[in-house]
Amino acid sequence: MNTSGSSISADMTDSKWYKSLKQSPLTPPNWVFPIAWTTLYILIIASGVVFLSSPAITTISAGVRSTGFFYYCAAWVLNLSWSPLFFTLQRPDLSFVVILGMLAFIALNIRAFYSVSRLAAYLLVPYLAWVSFATYLNGYIVFMNPVPMRPRPQPVSQP
Numbered sequence: 001m002n003t004s005g006s007s008i009s010a011d012m013t014d015s016k017w018y019k020s021l022k023q024s025p026l027t028p029p030n031w032v033f034p035i036a037w038t039t040l041y042i043l044i045i046a047s048g049v050v051f052l053s054s055p056a057i058t059t060i061s062a063g064v065r066s067t068g069f070f071y072y073c074a075a076w077v078l079n080l081s082w083s084p085l086f087f088t089l090q091r092p093d094l095s096f097v098v099i100l101g102m103l104a105f106i107a108l109n110i111r112a113f114y115s116v117s118r119l120a121a122y123l124l125v126p127y128l129a130w131v132s133f134a135t136y137l138n139g140y141i142v143f144m145n146p147v148p149m150r151p152r153p154q155p156v157s158q159p
Helices: 016-020 032-052 060-064 067-088 092-114 118-122 125-144
Strands: none
Touching (some): 032 118, 092 125
C-alpha cells in the first residue's frame, strides 16, 4: 500500500505480513506509489518555497514562525512516521491514527497558506487528495483485518 513515503515501504510491500492482509479492491499496484509520492514531494517542497518567498512573508524567519509553517512541518513529521509504524512495527492501527492527524494538518496547512499565497495552498491540494485516499486504504486494512488477541499475562500467585 505504501501510502506515505516511498523509501522505507517500497520494499516492504513484498513482505509476507503485508501480502497476508485483506486489502481494498481499490488498492493500486505497488509501482504507482513511488511515482505518486515523488510527484507529491515535489509539490510539497514547491508549496513551502512559494509560501516562504511570498511578498506577504516579510522575512524567512517570520514565515518559519508562522502557524501555516507549523502545520506544514507537522504534516511532514507525521508523513515520515507513517511507514515505520505501518511496515516496520506492523501497526496499521497506530498508522491509521497518524494518517488521520496528517490529513488534519494538511487541511489546516492549506487553509493557513491560502491567506498568504493561493498558489502555495493549491500546490498542496493533490497531497490532501492522495492522503485522503491513503486514509481510506489504511482504514480498510485496520477494519478488515482483525487484530489477533494477545494472551493476557497471568497474575503471579502468592504462596
